[in-house]
Structure formats: structure tokens, C-alpha cells
Amino acid sequence: MYSLRTAHHHVAKAAPLLHKAYFMDWVFVFLLLGGFIILTNMNPFFNLFTLDDPSIQHPYATTERVPSIVGVIYTTVVSVGILVVFTPFLHRKNPAWAHVLNVSLLSLALSVILTEFITEMLKNMIGRLRPDFIARCMPAPGTPLHGLVGIEVCTNPNLQVLYDGFRSTPSGHSSNGWAGFGWLAAWVAGQLKVFHPGTELFRAFLALLPLFGAALIGISRIEDFRHHVTDIIFGAVIGALVAWFSYRKYFPHLGTANCNMPFPPPAFNDSGIETVVETDYYDSLDEMEAAKRGYSD
Template identity: 40%
Template sequence: MVPPRPTSGVVDPSGGIVGSFSRFWQRTYASDHIGFVLLLVGYLLLQFFVEPFHRMFSLNDLRIAFPHAEVERVPLLNDFIYALFLPLGVLILANLATHAPPHKHHVTVLGLAISLILASFLTDVIKNAVGRPRPDLLARCVPRPDTPRDVLVTIDVCTQTDHHTLHDGWRSFPSGHSSFAFAGLGYLSLFLAGQMRIFAHGGGGGGGGGASAGDKVEKLVRGDLLRALLCGAPLLGATMIAISRCQDYRHDVYDVCVGGLLGWTVAYWSYRRYWPRLGSWRCEEPYAGPLGAQDVVGRNGYGRVRDEEEGLGQGRNVGIDLGVLSN
């Protein structure tokens, strides 16, 4: 009988610390939470330790000669209320009202958090790199009286003593309020559209009278304007926040449009990481997620794959097109 080979100093990938960590990493949302923390730390570092690139400017440039609004229509705190706390409250209440399982609560809040922090991080990276002057830069700068008006000058001509007021004058592009508003309220709009099945196809009642189930659902969805307007209301709110930045002369239309597009893109990207497309007939249920994040697969509906989806969804909780159902 051949004696077993010594295993001292050899790490078994299926066991030990490495194996336990690998299983933990693959079966939980640890990577998502760690990624969120890294983005948060990066955002805070940008806020406190990074100054923007200071582009040269001219005192004759009327585009940066607007007055500085001491009182903003939507202060930063209000932007947090409208784009973070309000969507968060609606998401939690909606899940509680539908008796959602813990998994759905988790991915709903996690998706919103990642959307907001990623949009904020990307916005600040671009802001500091571009260094575009705000429309109220001259009022912030308070240039010296002897500054020439017909040449390009630098920040050295400014007499403003408030550090934040001065340097924030070169953070015009893109609009942070706009990107944050669309990242939070845009995510809420997507969530509501999925829960109310605004764009869902299939999965309706039984056919009858020569009409298929899919036809009945499509007619119902197209005629339900009130639900569609409700889902679009958060986008209107985000748009009004963006417009307020132009009214306060903090940004121009170009800044808020790009900021809004950035926030909406991040919101959609974050939403789709956890939820099926809005056209899926299971759009109101999130993806199952890692196995370790579930209690017992199939026991309590937490990440459960429906019987009719087995074999078609390859074990994933995803939507199925009408073409598949009709075959």
C-alpha cells in the first residue's frame, strides 16, 4: 500500500482559508459591497483632497459673468433628500407593501446605493479633470482691479479668500446635482416601471376570443397611462432639479444635459445588474443572485427559478420572450 503524500505546505483550493474565501466571494454580494466602499472612499478623497484643473479665462467673457447665487433653489442637502432619501423610502415601502423577500429588499437598496455613488464618483473625476469655469466664475473669483480685460488670465488674479467658493468655480462640467438626481430618481423610475410591468410582454391571462395572452397584456399596458405617468414622475423631478442649476447660474444647459445623461446611464446600468429588462414578463422579480445569498434554493421563493422557466432560462430568473412561449 502506497502511503499518502505529505500535504504540509500545500494549499488545497477546495478547502482551507483560500477555499473558504473563494466560496464566500462567489456565493455572496461581498464584491458589490467592497466595490461600493471603494467608490465611497474614492469620492471622499476627491471631495477633500483634489483640486480641479484651473482653465484660463478672460474678464471679457460674458459666459462666466453671471451673478453668484448665495441661496440656491435646490441646495445640496435638498438634492440628497430628493434623490436619495425619497427614492429609498419609496423603494422600501413598495417592497413592504408587496411582502418582498429579503433578497429583493437587499438588491433594491444595493442597486440604488451603487447608482448614486458611482454617478457621484464619475462626475467628480470628470469635473476635476476638465476644470470648466462656472457661469458665475468672475463673481467667485473677484479679480484684482488692475487685471487686464482683453487677455487670458489665471487663478492668480483672484482675490477670493474662501477656498471652496473659489476652487468650486472650476467644477462646472458636468453638473453634479443633475447626475445625482438622475442616478437616484432615474433608478426609482426604472424600479416602478418594472414593478408595475409598464413595458412587460406576456404572462397575461388565458387567451380567449381569438386573442392571445400577450395581445391582452399589450392592450392593457398601452391603455394604462396613469401608471406610466407615475413611473415617469421621478424623471420629471430630476429634470426640474437640473433646470434649477441653470436658473442659479451654477451651470449652463450643456453641463446639466451631460450630467443628466451620465446619471441616467449609470442608473440603468446599476438597475440591470440586478433586474431583468423591463420588457421581460418577470421584470418585477430580481435575478436570483449568488447561491450563498439564498436561504435554500426553491424552498421559500428566495431566488427561486419558476417551473415554467426551467430548461428555458438555464437556471436563471430571467424573462422569456413571447416567441419562446408560443413555440
Template identity: 45%
Template sequence: MSRVGYAAGTASPLTRQGEVTGTMSRIYQRSYPVLDTIALACIVGFWVLIQLFVTPFHRMFSLDNKAIQFPFAVVERVPVVWSIVYAGVIPFLVLLVWAATYRPTPHKVQVTLLGFLIAVMLTSLITDIIKNSVGRPRPDLISRCMPKKGTSAESLVAWTVCTQTSEHILQEGWRSFPSGHSSFSFAGLGYLTLFLCGQMRIFRPRTDLCRGLVAFVPLLCALMIAISRLDDYRHDVYDVTCGSILGFLVAQFSYRRYFPPLRSATCDEPYGRDEISGSEGFSKLADDEEQQIFGHGSTSRQWESREESYALAETTSPRAR
């Protein structure tokens, strides 16, 4: 059978496969925020399950360890609720005010808020997974634990020597690494900093310093929240540093999924729906022979153009003579 007849016949299996993958790619381009929302709901669900059913690993400790002999602060400088307000609620309200003031496209508002929520919830999930797996004692563990009288001070002891009646206070004593306040604050406020940097284009040449200072105010607030954990003896420098890095890395990951780099000329605009994947979607790349025989319509047009040019050459040759 000639190649022309093959191309003009019924669609080959490879062609049908390319059409299916192209259709699936177009559907994904139109619905990827919905899929990300479903993934966000799964992240929230796993985080809730960890809060309800998971207890941390209890590392053994000794009573003469000075690193865990700090007093237990009953009143925290930044309680958990206020950390959520400072690093979660306030940045979200700032983004809502920005959306109401500047009236951007619905797509831009959608991916901006979605990226923020993914940053804070994914950071919270990763932080709690690490906390419960590592089980590192807090600097105020002995004050929390209230060990039994007569417990040996030189040898390693287990958590069963504790007489603390509050289960929450006791279990939190083994959730020191990494700092949850630090990771959450650098995720929420760090994302807000990245967003402000992009919208004000602070890395554009000859940008005034005032824009940069405004953009970095949230990051300074996140730093102050992280330092408060040292003042309350809830964490040490190692916990706070690792938590801060973790939160900002997740914020950067979430922001860059929807927005171009900050040095880009279009850093203030998110990726369009047609830029999520190629127009052809994900499919197997055909070799040269398959491309000629089973191409996506363009090959058949090439064969047709060859036929037309050949017929034109025959008709014009008598006139040339």
C-alpha cells in the same frame, strides 16, 4: 493504459481544476451581494478622498468672456443638501416603504437597495473625477473670483488674480462640467423610475397610462432639479445635459445588473442567485479528446454505460442462438 482504466483511476489535474472553479463559482453565487457591498464601500472611500484632498484643474479665462459674467447666486433654488434629500433620501425611503408594504423576498430587497446605493455613489464618484479633471469655469466665475483691480480684460489670466477669500466658493468656480445636481438627481430618481417601471410592468401590452405617469414622476422631478442649475447660473445647458445623461446611464447600468429588461415577462423579479454565472463556473473549455478522457464525471459514466451494454450483449447472445 485503456481509457476505461484511466477514467476509473485517480482524478486528473483537469478534473480537480474543474471542481475548484465550480466551487468558487458556487461561493460567488451565494456571496456576490457581499462582494458588491465591499465594492460600494470602496467607491464611497474614493469619493471621500476626492472631497478632502483633490482640487480642480484651473483653466485660464478672460474677464471679457460674457459666458462667465453671470451673477453669483447666494441663495440656490436647490442647495446641495436638498438635492441629496430629493434624489437620495426620498427615493431610498420610497424603496423601504415598498419593502415594508409588499414584503418581497430578502434577496429582492437586498439587490434593490444595493443597486440604488451603487447608482448614486458611482455617479457621484465619476462626476467628481470629471469635474476636477476638466476644470471648466462656471457661468458665474468672475463674480466668484473678484479679480484684482487693473487686471487685463482682453488677455487670458490665471486663477491667481482672484481675491475671493472663501476657498470653497473659489474652487467650486472650476467645477462646472458636468452638473453634479443633474447627474445625482438622474441617478437616484432615474433608478427609482426604472424600478417602478419594472414593478408595474408598464411596457406590458395594454397597460393603463396611469401606471406610466406614476413611474415617470421621479424622472420629472430630476428634470426640474437639473433646470434649477440653469436658473441659478451655476451651469449652462451643455453641463446639465451631459450630467443628466451620465446619471441616467449609471442608473441603467446599476439597475440592469440585478433586474432583467423592462420588456421581459419577469421584469419585476431580480435575477436569482443561480443565474449570476453558469453552473459549471468559469473554466477552460476542453476539446473533444480531453472531454472524453478528463470529463467531469459524465464521461466516466459514458464509458461505464458502454461496458454494461457490451456485457449485456454477450450474455444475451447465447439465448438468441
């Protein structure tokens, strides 16, 4: 008899993204994406400023070292490409590699999109001026050099450029870089088991490489006068924290025996009720070794 369990098995095998255990997680991620899009179309808080503030008198760079779309490609597309290419290879002897890929993509998506949502919300609420704000503003002649003034003294007809001048804190490039590459560093460390005894040093170096990329993206924003140093640090902290949260939501900590495998999904019986999946999963290397000794006895 073709039961609901059999049907679910075939659906999950053919399309891991539709796995019942993660469907609502994907829905939540896409809702966050929708919220992020809404936030990007909202006006930020228009802070007051003074024309003689040297921290906002830097020139406006028409050519950026890492444009926004390039930053997304670096942090997101590259990370996804690495997952798609290397997951089947690293788990070539594991029939459940599609499950590993699905959970990895979900965890990465949560890291990047949740970070973008938080970053954009804070940008709009804080309204800090970018280092190149005066060049964006184009103050009207006769505007007093001393004393606080508002956006009404600006004459730049390009409102998109002008309003974006109030979105300095935190740095989106920095937070996105650490959300994508920070998460990727944790994933590589887990897949290569870099914290297991006897692991070669070059594996740890491979896990650190994404972090250098994230740092360089943040530094480029200072060189382009798009952000203050504190914006970069704030963004990096947000991205790194969300990346670690998103990784640990689906993967065990890096010292576990099976750190290269995500937490096992719940199974569903014919009534659609979640049940615990029986699996040889150990919280530590010592626990795994103890289990092996128990089996040998």
C-alpha cells in the same frame, strides 16, 4: 447536523445585506464612496479665463433653489424611502421580499455613488468655469479685461468658493438627479410592469414622475447660474446611463415576465462553492406562456 448551508441560510434570512452573493458588491460600492470623498478634497484643474467672457459674468447666488444637501435628500433619501415602504407592500405575497429590497438598495447605491465618482473625477479634470466665476474670483484691480489670466488674479479669501468655481462640468446635481430618480423610474416601471400588455396608463405615469423631478433639479442649476446648459445635459447623460447600467446589472429588462424580480442569487453548497439556483425565470412573456402550456399538457 448544523451545516454551513444552514448557517448561511439563517444569516441571509436575518440580514439580507450580508447575503454572500452580494457582500463583495457592497464592499465595492463603499470603496467607490471612499474614492468620491477623496476626489471632493482634491483641487480641480485651474483653467485660464478672460474677464470679458460674458458666459462667466453672471451673479453669484447666495441662496440656491436646490442646495446640495436638499438635492441628495430628493434623489437618494426619497428613493430609499420609496423602496423601504413599497417593496414589502408590492411583494407582500412573496416570502423573498427582503431579497428584493436588498438587491434594490444595492442597485440604487451603485447608481448614485458610481455617478458621483465619475462626475467628481470629470469636474476635477475638466476644470470648466461656472457662469458665476467672475463674481467668485473677485479679480484684483488692474487685471486686464482682454487676454488670458489665471487664478492668481483672484482675491476671494474663501478658497472653497473660489475653487468650486472651476467645477462646472458636468453638473453634479443633474447627474445625481438622473442617477437616483432615473434609476427609480426604471424600478417603478419594473415593479408595476408598465410595458406588459394591458397595463393601465396611470402606472406608466407613475414611472415617469421621477424623471420630471430629475429634470427640474437640473433646470434649477441654470436658474441659479451655477451651470451652463451643456453642463446640465452632460450630467443628465452620465446619470441616466449609469442608472440604466446599475438597474440592468441586477434586474431583467422591462419586457420580461418577471421584470419585478431581481436576478436570482447564486446558492452556496457546504464547501462554499457557487451553484446555480433553480428558478422559474423566463426571458420573455412568450416564454412564460409557452412554459405554462407545457405544464398543462
